[in-house]
Amino acid sequence: MITFLIRRLLFMVVTVVFISMISFVLIELPPGSALDAKLQQFRSRGLNVTSDVVKSLEERYGINDPIYTKYWKWISRAVYGDFGQSFYLDQPVSSLIGSRIWFSIGMSTAALLFAWLVAIPVGVYSATHRNSLPDYLITVMQFLGVAIPEFLLAIVLMFIASWYFGVEVGVLYSKAYRDAPWGVGKLLDLLSHLWLPVVVIGTHSTAWLTRVMRANLLDVMGAQYVQTARSKGLGERVVVWKHAVRNALHPLVMALGATLPALISGEVIVSIVLNLPTTGPLYVQALINKDMYLAITFLLFLSILLVVGNLLADLALAWLDPRVRLE
Amino acid sequence: MATVEAVAASQASASTRIAEDVSQWTLMRWRFARNRLSLFGLVVLVLLYVVAAIAPFLAPYPYNAIDTEYIHTPPTPVRFLNGQLSICPLTQFMRDFQWEYTEDCDRAVPIEFMVKGHPYTIFGVPFETHLFGVTQLPPPRTTPVKKTEAKANDPLAAFMGSSGESTTADATQPPRVFLLGSDIQGRDMLSRILEGSRISLTIGLVGVALSVVLGAILGTASGYLGGLFDDLVQRFIEIIQSMPTLPLWAAIAAALPPTMPVPQRYFLITIILSFVSWTGLARQVRGKVMGYSSLDYIAAARLAGCSHLRIILTHMLPNASSHIIVVSTLAVPSAILGETALSFLGLGMLPPAVSWGVLLRDAQQIQSVLLHPWLLIPALPIIITVTCYQFLGDGLRDAADPYSG
Numbered sequence: 185m186i187t188f189l190i191r192r193l194l195f196m197v198v199t200v201v202f203i204s205m206i207s208f209v210l211i212e213l214p215p216g217s218a219l220d221a222k223l224q225q226f227r228s229r230g231l232n233v234t235s236d237v238v239k240s241l242e243e244r245y246g247i248n249d250p251i252y253t254k255y256w257k258w259i260s261r262a263v264y265g266d267f268g269q270s271f272y273l274d275q276p277v278s279s280l281i282g283s284r285i286w287f288s289i290g291m292s293t294a295a296l297l298f299a300w301l302v303a304i305p306v307g308v309y310s311a312t313h314r315n316s317l318p319d320y321l322i323t324v325m326q327f328l329g330v331a332i333p334e335f336l337l338a339i340v341l342m343f344i345a346s347w348y349f350g351v352e353v354g355v356l357y358s359k360a361y362r363d364a365p366w367g368v369g370k371l372l373d374l375l376s377h378l379w380l381p382v383v384v385i386g387t388h389s390t391a392w393l394t395r396v397m398r399a400n401l402l403d404v405m406g407a408q409y410v411q412t413a414r415s416k417g418l419g420e421r422v423v424v425w426k427h428a429v430r431n432a433l434h435p436l437v438m439a440l441g442a443t444l445p446a447l448i449s450g451e452v453i454v455s456i457v458l459n460l461p462t463t464g465p466l467y468v469q470a471l472i473n474k475d476m477y478l479a480i481t482f483l484l485f486l487s488i489l490l491v492v493g494n495l496l497a498d499l500a501l502a503w504l505d506p507r508v509r510l511e
Numbered sequence: 512m513a514t515v516e517a518v519a520a521s522q523a524s525a526s527t528r529i530a531e532d533v534s535q536w537t538l539m540r541w542r543f544a545r546n547r548l549s550l551f552g553l554v555v556l557v558l559l560y561v562v563a564a565i566a567p568f569l570a571p572y573p574y575n576a577i578d579t580e581y582i583h584t585p586p587t588p589v590r591f592l593n594g595q596l597s598i599c600p601l602t603q604f605m606r607d608f609q610w611e612y613t614e615d616c617d618r619a620v621p622i623e624f625m626v627k628g629h630p631y632t633i634f635g636v637p638f639e640t641h642l643f644g645v646t647q648l649p650p651p652r653t654t655p656v657k658k659t660e661a662k663a664n665d666p667l668a669a670f671m672g673s674s675g676e677s678t679t680a681d682a683t684q685p686p687r688v689f690l691l692g693s694d695i696q697g698r699d700m701l702s703r704i705l706e707g708s709r710i711s712l713t714i715g716l717v718g719v720a721l722s723v724v725l726g727a728i729l730g731t732a733s734g735y736l737g738g739l740f741d742d743l744v745q746r747f748i749e750i751i752q753s754m755p756t757l758p759l760w761a762a763i764a765a766a767l768p769p770t771m772p773v774p775q776r777y778f779l780i781t782i783i784l785s786f787v788s789w790t791g792l793a794r795q796v797r798g799k800v801m802g803y804s805s806l807d808y809i810a811a812a813r814l815a816g817c818s819h820l821r822i823i824l825t826h827m828l829p830n831a832s833s834h835i836i837v838v839s840t841l842a843v844p845s846a847i848l849g850e851t852a853l854s855f856l857g858l859g860m861l862p863p864a865v866s867w868g869v870l871l872r873d874a875q876q877i878q879s880v881l882l883h884p885w886l887l888i889p890a891l892p893i894i895i896t897v898t899c900y901q902f903l904g905d906g907l908r909d910a911a912d913p914y915s916g
Contacts, residue, residue, distance in 0.1 A: 199749065199750055199753055202750045203750060203753065203754060206750065206751075206754070207754075207762070210759075210762050210763055210766070211762055211765075211766075213766065214765075214766035327898050327901055327902070328894065328898065330844075330897070330901060331844070331893075331894050331897035331898040331901065332890075332894055332897075333848050333851055333852055333855075333890075333893065334852075335852060335855055335871075336871065336887075336890045336893070336894075339871075339874055339875075339877070339880060339887065340887070340890075342877050343877065343880055343881065343884070343887070346877065346881065347881060444755075445752075445755045445756050446756075448755040448757075448758070449755050449756050449757030449758065449852075450757075452755070452757055452758055452761075453757060453852055453855075453856070456856065457875065467758060467761070468761060468856055468857075468858070471761055471762060471765035471858070472765060472857070472858075474765075479762065479765075482758070483754070483758055483759070483762055486754075486755045486758050487753060487754045487755065489755075490753055490754070490755050491753050494753065
């Protein structure tokens with residue numbers, strides 16, 4: 185297990201290094217930089233921007249350096265937690281990202297938990313009541329759940345929430361708590377506003393995991409040890425939950441690797457629609473404004489989130505299934 | 512039921528003939544036809560693509576025709592008056608800074624079919640006929656436009672420009688029929704959704720087609736050659752797959768200058784979509800090819816002196832083809848959703864181009880959707896298309912291996 189862990193960790197570090205390079209090249213390569221926007225800002229304020237000023241600014245920010253020099257300058261500081269400066273917002277990137285990335289992690293994790301909590305019982309029900317009316321309904325819901333884009337679901341749920349229930353949407357806190365100090369009341373208020381985005385982010389994965397769960401359980405239910413369990417007179421409930429479901433679960437852990445990208449992408453787009461202070465809105469804004477260090481750091485962190493998630497999934501799988509460790 | 516029995520019968524007779532002369536593809540067709548859901552998906556998809564091909568014929572108006580007298584009109588109700596399908600002319604009011612409309616059904620005009628309208632071309636052939644439209648002028652107004660009582664007494668009314676007075680001049684052109692309502696510039700949603708289907712339905716397909724080419728080539732090469740090349744390709748795939756899809760797409764798409772002409776942008780977006788989706792396909796093809804290369808018939812081909820290229824092209828790819836078709840069908844929905852999400856964020860297709868994602872951008876503001884719920888209609892074709900592709904892909908996956916179960 186230890187060697188497995190070390191090998192996986194090493195591999196993860198290498199992956200992250202490559203990801204940082206790819207992110208850097210993808211975002212840095214296209215022409216135009218945030219400096220152009222900045223200069224525009226200066227000019228509109230009536231400042232006289234001479235070509236000398238432009239030149240010295242370009243020099244200061246290393247606009248004309250070759251890309252590998254820029255990358256090296258950035259990454260050698262990034263290791264110490266200095267991810268550069270946001271041109272557009274005039275703040276260090278690390279302070280902009282800090283709180284938002286935790287929010288994103290929290291939302292994605294909550295959505296994942298939601299997906300598992302719903303998908304396992306529903307999948308089990310659907311598999312044990314195969315070809316019944318509820319099973320057909322669940323199947324149709326699965327297809328729809330995968331087919332509806334997250335942002336659309338967000339809009340529709342927001343629409344329903346504010347049209348029928350008069351719920352305030354697109355905000356994190358009710359008016360009463362907006363400027364209140366932290367406390368139980370404020371926390372509860374925050375949670376009451378967060379369930380909607382969590383459900384929206386998790387829907388896609390829920391639908392998909394339910395499908396995986398149903399298929400796995402159907403496979404397992406045909407296995408001989410399930411027959412044995414039945415023939416020795418165990419109750420159906422024990423057969424299903426103790427013998428079958430446990431063995432049908434680990435493909436679900438394997439599916440985690442495929443679920444995480446969907447969750448993270450979903451989180452980005454849903455928070456844009458619902459205007460949540462997570463990574464999504466700031467990331468797209470940074471891309472549009474060519475605020476490159478901010479965008480690169482976001483992309484890097486979202487990727488690290490995914491890579492770490494995958495590592496955890498692998499570890500969980502290795503712990504669950506000893507055969508994996510031998511690979 | 513009759514068809515099911517017929518298929519079952521052909522299946523029964525088939526099982527006696529299997530060993531003789533029935534090809535694998537025929538078996539797949541039979542297996543596919545048994546799955547009614549995926550057959551349904553296929554039929555709906557074919558219909559959707561036909562609709563996209565003849566979109567301007569079905570659309571009553573040019574998709575970019577602006578009309579300020581019809582801003583945010585709700586879907587026009589179609590009524591059965593004077594023995595024919597008709598619509599009532601609308602009168603535009605400003606009330607509380609919102610445009611509102613009242614119907615005047617005494618002056619109803621009929622909807623006509625196969626009418627002459629704006630010219631368009633389908634596959635280069637010019638046409639002027641449209642499926643339906645309204646060409647007749649309504650009769651002149653007999654009664655003056657009614658003022659609403661409450662508004663007449665409202666001191667704020669005059670101030671806010673909501674005196675209840677019509678801004679619509681007496682008709683000089685036929686009233687417009689907006690079956691799905693109109694947008695903020697008075698453009699017909701139906702015409703725009705029809706036009707948008709052309710980009711939305713094809714962009715994912717072309718993107719996946721590109722990734723099939725890339726994935727099949729790299730996957731086969733990787734599985735067949737093995738060694739260092741295989742290692743390099745596999746690591747590269749792992750790195751791309753460990754970046755979240757949508758943020759990655761967004762990062763690449765943000766590099767496209769916003770002023771780029773539409774066809775060029777369309778093409779580059781297909782490339783961006785395929786940049787991620789080829790990896791899954793390459794993986795699958797590699798697995799298949801590695802499986803085949805240990806089989807006897809490949810060894811026989813090698814002993815017979817076939818070149819590597821010949822072995823790959825005539826012995827391996829045909830065997831993997833059904834698999835490739837299935838995997839790529841299952842990849843289309845996520846490519847379509849990808850384009851929609853990018854366009855929705857303002858990073859994919861941009862106006863004046865029209866795609867379903869671009870149309871949904873107007874529904875981004877919840878306040879706007881609450882006032883004009885019909886702005887959400889473009890979501891419907893997206894959901895239908897993606898669901899049908901899933902049905903189709905599921906059926907194809909079962910059919911691809913006709914010898915099992």
